[in-house]
Amino acid sequence: MTQQEIDQLFNANVLEIDKLNTASGSMIIALIQGIESNGPAYIRLSGAVNEGHRVNYEHISGDASLVSRVGGSLGLIITDNSIETRHA
């Protein structure tokens, strides 16, 4: 991925994260920063709902296992296509 593509992907992901509950959004940010710094690996987020705690994702490039490893370290609930934060 070029730097421009990476930046565009990040900005698109931020728009999805911005819909989520503030604390949950921060945890998802921690995830995408974590897989980038440990990989790099990239995912595309989608389907976030306002004040929600769950977002869908699609693996774009890099080591796909990083999503579940970093997610696990952050206490996130990771499936093949979704990420959810603990919220209660």
Add this chain to the structure above:
Amino acid sequence: MLKKFAIFAALVAVFTMVALAFITARYIDKEEILRVQNEMSALQQSKTEIEAYVETLEEQKKELNKTIVLKTKNIEANKVTIAKLEKERLDNRLKVRQLRTEDELEKAFAKAYPQLVDVRNFGITQIEDPEAKVTLPFYVIPAWFAQTFMSEHNELLFFKKEIKEYKANEKLYGTIFELKDEVFRLEAEKSSAFKTGYDEAYTKYELLNKDYIKLLKEPPVIEVKPPSLWMALGGTALGLALGIGI
């Protein structure tokens, strides 16, 4: 010649009698009476319709007043809720300050941010400051989670500004309502003045109409009396003198 004069005199007498009968008879204009009666009837009908319409408006006004009372009660209830929330907010802020142990702090923090509960390495850790030779507790959270505090801090600032504007608007609404009440009061006074004027005019017209109908039904009698004896004798003498002269 004398016969002709007698016939002529008789004819003059008859015409005079007919004329007198016509003049002295009471003339009754039935068409005018009917017109005036119809006019009064139409006015009565119009008054009845206006009164019915006013009654409908009064009913609507009563219903609207009920709604106003209800909504005013709702506003008062909301004010009580707001005051209660404000007290709860201050109580909660104090409760946070009253946390005494690290364990209490961890539990309260986890309750506020359950997203962090399952994070590995999350929690309070003791970090030594070799320079100061002290050990202090620090919270370990994912660095990017700091965005939460930044966002919430900024939102709080904006919420405060919004609340200030809402309060200013509430005052303005209050002023507008007072002005509207004043406009309504003036409108009511105007309506009352019109009603008084209309009722007065209607009553006066009704009386006038009755008098007019009475006058039409019983017009004043024009009496034509025969001249007095002296006047008749004087006139005859004058006539004779003139006749002889001619």
